[in-house]
Amino acid sequence: MEDRHVISALVENKPGVLARVAGMFSGRAFNIHSLAVAPTMDSRLSRMTIVTHGNEQLIEQILKQLRKLINVIKVQDLTDGEFVEREMVLIRIKAPSARRTEILRINEVFRGKVVDMSHDNLTVEVTGSQTKIQGILDLLSPFGIQELIRTGTVAIPRARKN
Amino acid sequence: MKHTGADALLMALKQEGVDTIFGYPGGAVIDIFDAMVRRFNESFKFILVRHEQAAVHAADGYARATGKPGVCLVTSGPGGTNTVTGLATAFMDSVPVVVFTGQVPTPLIGNDAFQEADIVGITRPCTKHNYLVACVDELVQTIKEAFYIATSGRPGPVLVDLPKDVCQAETEFHYPDDVYIPTYKPVVKPHMPSLKRAADLLKRSHKPVVYAGGGVITASAHQELRKLAEMMSLPVTMTLMGLGGFPGNHPLSLGMLGMHGTFRANMAVSHADLLLAVGARFDDRVTGRVEDFAPNAKIIHIDIDPTSIQKNIKVDIPIVADAKEALSQLIEILSSDRRQQRNEKRLREWHAELTVWRNEQRLRFDRTASVVKPQYVIEKLYEITKGKAIITTEVGQNQMWAAQYYLFDTPRTFLTSGGLGTMGYGFPAAIGAQAAFPEATVVDIAGDGSIQMNIQELATVTQYKLPVKIAVLNNGYLGMVRQWQERFYDNVYAHTDILCGPDFVKLADAYGALGLRAKEKHEVEDVITKALTHNGPVIMDFQVDREEGVYPMVPAGAAITNMILV
Numbered sequence: 001m002e003d004r005h006v007i008s009a010l011v012e013n014k015p016g017v018l019a020r021v022a023g024m025f026s027g028r029a030f031n032i033h034s035l036a037v038a039p040t041m042d043s044r045l046s047r048m049t050i051v052t053h054g055n056e057q058l059i060e061q062i063l064k065q066l067r068k069l070i071n072v073i074k075v076q077d078l079t080d081g082e083f084v085e086r087e088m089v090l091i092r093i094k095a096p097s098a099r100r101t102e103i104l105r106i107n108e109v110f111r112g113k114v115v116d117m118s119h120d121n122l123t124v125e126v127t128g129s130q131t132k133i134q135g136i137l138d139l140l141s142p143f144g145i146q147e148l149i150r151t152g153t154v155a156i157p158r159a160r161k162n
Numbered sequence: 163m164k165h166t167g168a169d170a171l172l173m174a175l176k177q178e179g180v181d182t183i184f185g186y187p188g189g190a191v192i193d194i195f196d197a198m199v200r201r202f203n204e205s206f207k208f209i210l211v212r213h214e215q216a217a218v219h220a221a222d223g224y225a226r227a228t229g230k231p232g233v234c235l236v237t238s239g240p241g242g243t244n245t246v247t248g249l250a251t252a253f254m255d256s257v258p259v260v261v262f263t264g265q266v267p268t269p270l271i272g273n274d275a276f277q278e279a280d281i282v283g284i285t286r287p288c289t290k291h292n293y294l295v296a297c298v299d300e301l302v303q304t305i306k307e308a309f310y311i312a313t314s315g316r317p318g319p320v321l322v323d324l325p326k327d328v329c330q331a332e333t334e335f336h337y338p339d340d341v342y343i344p345t346y347k348p349v350v351k352p353h354m355p356s357l358k359r360a361a362d363l364l365k366r367s368h369k370p371v372v373y374a375g376g377g378v379i380t381a382s383a384h385q386e387l388r389k390l391a392e393m394m395s396l397p398v399t400m401t402l403m404g405l406g407g408f409p410g411n412h413p414l415s416l417g418m419l420g421m422h423g424t425f426r427a428n429m430a431v432s433h434a435d436l437l438l439a440v441g442a443r444f445d446d447r448v449t450g451r452v453e454d455f456a457p458n459a460k461i462i463h464i465d466i467d468p469t470s471i472q473k474n475i476k477v478d479i480p481i482v483a484d485a486k487e488a489l490s491q492l493i494e495i496l497s498s499d500r501r502q503q504r505n506e507k508r509l510r511e512w513h514a515e516l517t518v519w520r521n522e523q524r525l526r527f528d529r530t531a532s533v534v535k536p537q538y539v540i541e542k543l544y545e546i547t548k549g550k551a552i553i554t555t556e557v558g559q560n561q562m563w564a565a566q567y568y569l570f571d572t573p574r575t576f577l578t579s580g581g582l583g584t585m586g587y588g589f590p591a592a593i594g595a596q597a598a599f600p601e602a603t604v605v606d607i608a609g610d611g612s613i614q615m616n617i618q619e620l621a622t623v624t625q626y627k628l629p630v631k632i633a634v635l636n637n638g639y640l641g642m643v644r645q646w647q648e649r650f651y652d653n654v655y656a657h658t659d660i661l662c663g664p665d666f667v668k669l670a671d672a673y674g675a676l677g678l679r680a681k682e683k684h685e686v687e688d689v690i691t692k693a694l695t696h697n698g699p700v701i702m703d704f705q706v707d708r709e710e711g712v713y714p715m716v717p718a719g720a721a722i723t724n725m726i727l728v
Contacts, residue, residue: 012345020286027287057472064469070291073345
């Protein structure tokens, strides 16, 4: 079974570390669906959120291969437990004045923000889980999406409840 | 007191106990070479190879023969790129090698400067780890880490890229005693409950087999393996990399398994009810079709590298640990546990079955032929050297015949490129082994194809008076590919005929080495004896039966019981 897994890796914030991780994935024919990287509170470290697909054995191999890299400190498969995931997307839609209201209504339902507007198009910013993003994209695509930029998923495990 | 980066590097190498360096000079490393000759001439034996690839293979051969890390020093750009095959070879076989490459000065990096290559980028996937030293104050710490990473856990090659200005800049020299890398902590101690379960399975099994890989040799676990096997009457089969990890002439040895393994080894694994894998990684040349590999066996897998476990084969008891540590604990558990008696009768039946398989299909070739059979050459080499030589091989038929017919009794005496299968490995590896052990008999078992991939090193052996012996099994073919073409490609020998030469005797002469030739079987012994008693490098040109094949053979992707026996 090819399941979606969200992997969180804490790595050293050093030149070449991203290349090591990305190279390991491509060299071993593992798939990266999305990848988001930025420094943590401690600027010597970075957090990578990697979304990938695979069966149990493949995911186990991905986790082990990540741990084997010298610059990787900690690797967690968030899919093992409860976690919150978000992705941000910027969508530029064709929006002649006649259709604008409808688009804005959809945007409102998805709690999107309008970040740019011109005579014949508008750009909205939407944040949410992958399913939510897919939802708004499905609804907006009939209007004509001109450009679409996604950040890739970032995710955090849920805090343990006492 | 301040030292230049070049001096600090050489001081660090001394601290690491390095005595031999293989390499080739160039513009970017000229300061290091200058320092080496002016101030460290007594500290290191330097071997100037004739191609950087050979420098890495030689360092690799040195490392495999001694167990100590091999060290290489080459220049930037092409010097670095020429090391790639050597690094990939060492990486696949887990050999500790530290390669120092020169780099253009830091202000020029990225500018397409003369002899610039992004060697850290290029070698990332074929090293265990690599470094670019951006500042001279990081140099010494980096070297310490490089040696630590290369030699600990599952060993492997590490490359350190040294910009020219870093070698010229000055720094304080304080060599750290210890190294602490928070992100790198290899596990060596076995998980005891798993080991106890493994011991239990071993005791209850009726048809056990040990499948021993190169990890046994790397971990120096050969004595523990032998003790365990003898104590529990465990038959042992070795991978190509594991040869020497268990004595090949031991009654419990089944020989090598896999594609060109012995009939009895492959049958044993396929009928076993328990497989104890130690320091092996279930390579496709060992398992054949994975679904049919050890189908009836519970599998215990001891390996220091977690990624090797559950990669190709699902195992029942995974144990991440150093092989020596795990085996000695296992022996302890088994010898203190008297609860369970083994079913001796069933075990005797198993050994009887193994004997039947051995007698049914021994390794064999036509002994009546007057032409030189390559297997005969290896047998004679084994006999005349009394099994005491360090054998290196190239890759192909020569390698498989060496693995089958030279019985390796001690670890670190068989140096071969197992994982990557690098033609051209054997000769420079022999140089490395000979540099480490000047008194030892070192023989490269070669083919006429492979030997030409690093033939230029004849100049190196004559320059340094390294008495390496090369046994060329000369069939005028790229023999292993030809054998596949014969078997699976309708005898269409597509570009595998290389009968055109060279004349190896004349070639040896041109380089100042001794060349000997045997065209008939009766000349073989004489050639070997002459070569071994000659105090210098020798090429033996054995003109062997052109179309002799390596058998048994399991076609790629077939079950390992599916052997072509011929």
